[in-house]
Amino acid sequence: MTPAGQMLIPALVLLPLLWLLPGAVHGGGLALLLQFWVAALQPSLEPHLLLTALRGIGVTLAIALWSWLLSLLLGFGGGLLSSVAVSQRLWCCSWPALLARRLLALPRSLHELLWGLILLQLMGLQPGVAVLAIALPYGALVARVMADQLDALPVRPIEALSTAGAPAWAALFTAFLPPLWPQVLSYGGYRLECALRSATLLGVFGLGGIGADLRLSLQSLQFHEVWTSLWCLAAVMLLLEWSVRWLQRRWHQPLGCVGQRGLELLLLAVVLGLLLIPSAQLMELRWQELFSSWHWPESLPLWDVAGWMQPWLPLIGTTLLLTLLSALLALAITPWVLLLLCPWNGCRPLLQLLGLLARLLPPPLTALLLLFVLKPGLLPAVLALGLHNAGILGRLLLEGLDAQDQRASEALQLAGAGPRRSLLVAGFNTVARSYLSFGAYRADVILRESVVVGLVGAGGLGVLLLESLSSFAWIEVVPVLVVYAALTLIGEAAADAYRSRLLSGPLPLEGLNPAVGS
Amino acid sequence: MRSLFLVLAVLLAPLSPVLAAQVLRISAIPDQNPERLNRLYGLVAAELGDQLGVQVRYVPVIDYTAAVTGFRRGDLDLVWFGGLTGVQARLQTPGAVVLAQRDVDARFLSVFIANRQALKDLKPFTSIDELSQLKDKRFSFGSESSTSGRLMPQFFLAKAGVEPKDFSGGRPGFSGSHDATIALVQSGAYEAGALNEQVWESRLKEGKVDTSKVVLLWRTPTYPDYHWVAQGNLNKRFGAGFTSKLQQALLNLSPDQPRQAQVLELFGAKKFIEAPVDQYASIESVGRQLGKIR
Incomplete structure (x- = not known):
């Protein structure tokens, strides 16, 4: 089959x-759903609400910024530790890297949410x-x-x-870093x-x-207030996406004079660094408390057999069904x-507009x-997960199509092919492999x-x-976490296998690669 | 790029006030609209702060579980819990004490409501057995851990032979709060629901319920519900006798004082009274029966 066909x-x-749909629709809250969309045009502009929304956005951004920097540091260290190439240079054997991996x-x-819920139990209510x-x-x-890239x-x-x-170290830095x-x-x-998005x-x-x-304003059906927050979030998300894109393009092109890129990088690092302290204060981050008082639940019968007796x-x-259906939906839309x-x-x-909306609303809120128009069950969950991820995959697809050479499609159109045909032949065929491989990552x-x-x-493990x-049934929580972890590790291996069949070789990290992770 | 940083700088500018060493952190299960909670507990914090001479801060939490966790962890000092969450919190927090309840809480009840249009054939009833008519209907509870919005309604439903899996879609919805349950049933998104009777009555009085769309089906028998629970270490942290001073402050709230009257009105109570701990034994046993307490 042609890649476009796939x-x-x-x-x-x-x-x-579609087969499930008729049994799941009730339409009872159709009026509510309409009200929700109409409210998009009239977000509440009350000053104290705007202030709350701005503060909320500020905290979300602060969480994103700190966790991002921390994850890059952890990732950089972890990447060096788990790279076979590095390990062989430093210790002349590869098992430390394989162990670290x-x-x-x-x-x-x-998932980060599960980490959040676990850490909440251990550390309490703090940002x-x-x-x-x-x-x-x-x-x-x-x-x-x-590590994949290094190797x-x-x-x-x-x-x-x-x-x-x-x-060894000097050689590594000189040869690998640039x-x-x-x-x-x-x-x-x-x-x-x-x-x-995760924050x-x-x-x-x-x-x-x-x-x-x-969540609170949506649950209390204050749609005008929901949209105050949503528009603020949309503005920040778009601004972030655009500036990241702009910087990437800028730094991928040869710049005017030598050292300019380094200077700009340094400037960016300084600005980000300056933002760290105020953002920590904004979210009232207190490291000493975070690590001083870990608190395990009073009784933690982790290995009690009763907790393992679940209809697995x-x-x-x-x-798995939920995952499969949502992933296919996300790919197809x-x-x-x-x-x-x-x-x-x-x-x-x-x-682009629909994609932004899909990315904007966290899946549980979608x-x-x-639920205003569908019965609870598998279908609303599939739609919510599928739409959110379609928003992410769709943006990559549009960008991939924009970035490719337009001449092939122009030539086809000049030769009399319709827009659909030229999109299929010239567009989809070229981006299909990377799109599908991101789909696998995304699944x-x-x-x-x-x-x-x-x-x-x-239904499923999440419920x-x-x-x-x-x-507070710890006796059940631990087995579910263990099963979840095992499942995602197997899933990861399967997705990897599919990707390497598609691409035969590690992915280039440019262009269509953000789908890794959340 | 510069504009991005400008925006970031503006957003991150309002620095939070530095916390004083000893702050009494109060909180509540989020059972109503957040703006109402903010108004109410803002007033409570101001009132307690003035009476006790300590800094009091209201810490909003997003769900019932978070309130229990925050209390167990010691992040919250005084919390307005429901029956179930209060029992959960005290079971997990050695030394925690019940300080007070409202005059209405010893004999609390829930109501079942329905959408008039969706359930034309459903008439208000007085016998618990009639709850079986709710089978195969789209039904919403409030929060998962709500006593009046989930635990007791589920208990009474079970007595009438209705299990959660009997509802349309194979499970009930969880609206998150009592106000949300009213709104969702009124809109028709759910055909029926159960909630706190007091919230129902007060929304009726405020004219916030469209009675042409929602109808009251049934009032449950009574059970004990909400109560103030405090940490056991407050005397150590705030000085000898602090816990009883705090309790007195709650018990002495009177409708003669404007601010206290406002607090009581928002709580829907005439006054707070002492709460005997043993009354929650029944809640604990229902909680264990339905698996919400292990």
Whole structure:
């Protein structure tokens, strides 16, 4: 099958979804849903609300900034530790790297929300919890990507340096850092966008920032207030996405004079550094408290057999089904909408706007909205996860299409091919491989994310976990976490296998790569 | 780029006030609209602060579980808990004491409500057995850990032979708060729901319920509910006798004083009274029965 064909295949997921739909629609809250969208045009502009929203956004940004920096530091260190190439240079054997790689898989295997809920139990209600909750899994993820990249670099330069008598560390830095640098910059920028989304989501679960305002005002059906927060969040998210993109483009091009890029980098580092202190104060981050008073629950019967007696098969089955359906939906939406609407000029702006909205609303909130018209169950959860991730994948697809050489499609159109045909042949065929491979990465993320829609009774492990947590049943919480972690590690391996079949080789970190992680 | 940093700088500018060493942190389960809670507990904090001469700060939490966790962890000193969350919190926090409840809390009750249009055939009833009519309906509780919005309604439903899996979609919804339950049932998003009777009555009085759309189905029998729970170490932290001073301050709230009257009105109570601890044994046993206390 042509690559473009493979891009369109996931749409088969619509068949089971459409089959489920008639039984799930109730439409009772259609008026509410309309009110929600109408309210988008009239966000509440009351001063104290705006102030609350700005403060919430500030805290969310502060959490994102701190956790992002921390995860880059952790990831950089972890990446060096788990790179076989580095290990061989330093210790002349590769097992330390392989061991580090295994160990780093553990923090990565749990979604940041789960980290947040666990750390909340250990450390209490404080904003540092959100920072650590994002930094730990992100750090492990960055470490893995770093290590993959390091190991894929050509070894000739470093061998030459070593032969010439350079010490191991110096040789490593000289040979590995420069070729890695642009990729680190590019990937790092995307991680910041991911951190902003994660910080918003953690807020929805009460870990600080604007997410809490969003959830509370949505739950109390104050739609005008919801939109005050949403528009603020949209502005910040767009601004961040644009400036990251702008910086990446700028630093990928050769700049005017020597040293300019370094100067700009230094400037950026200084500005970010200056933001750290006020942002820590804004979210009332108190490191000493964070680490001084860890507090385990009074009784923690971790290895009690009773907690392990769960109907694992249906639980895992539902979780996997939810993941599979959402991932396929996320993959299918954008290519199909593009294909159907592409003769119309407004198609791309429309998709960009819808994509922004999809990325903006954390999946549990989308799910709450969907419950106005759908019965609780699998379908609203699939739609919520699928739409959110379609927003992320769709943006990558649009950017990938924009970035490619336009001449092929122009030539096709001149030769008389319609816009659809030229989009298929010239557009989709070129980006399909990377789009699908990000889809695989994303499926992996969705598996982790499936816990966050437990809120709408989608079933699966997420529901059990949230219910156990609200009953303080530690005896159940631990087995669910262990099963979740095992499942995501297997999922990660499967996604990797699929990707390497698609791409045969590690991914380049440029362009279409932000889908790694959240 | 510069504009981004400008915006960031503006956003991050308002620095938080530095915390004094000893602050009494009060909180409450978020059972109503957040703006109402902010108004109410802002007043409570001001009142207690003036009476006790210590700094009092209201810490809003997003859900019931977070309030219990915050209390267990010692991040919250005095919390307005529901029946179930109060029991959960005290079971997990050695030394915690019950300070007071409202005059209405010893004999509290829930109401079941329904959307008039969706359930035309459903009429108000007086016998618990009629709850079985709610089978296969779209039904919403309040919060997962709410006593009047989930625990006791689920208990009474079970007595009438209705399990959570019997609702449409195979499970009930959880609206998150009592106000949300009213709004969702009124809109038709859910056909029926259960909530705190006091919130229902007060919204009726305020004219915030559209009675052409929502109808009261049934009032439950009574049970003990909300209460103030305090940490056991307050005397050590704030000086000898602090806990009893705090308790007196709550018990002495009177409608003669303008600010205290406002507090009482927002609480929907005439006064606070002492709360005998043993009355919550029944809540604990229902909690264990339904798996919310392990």
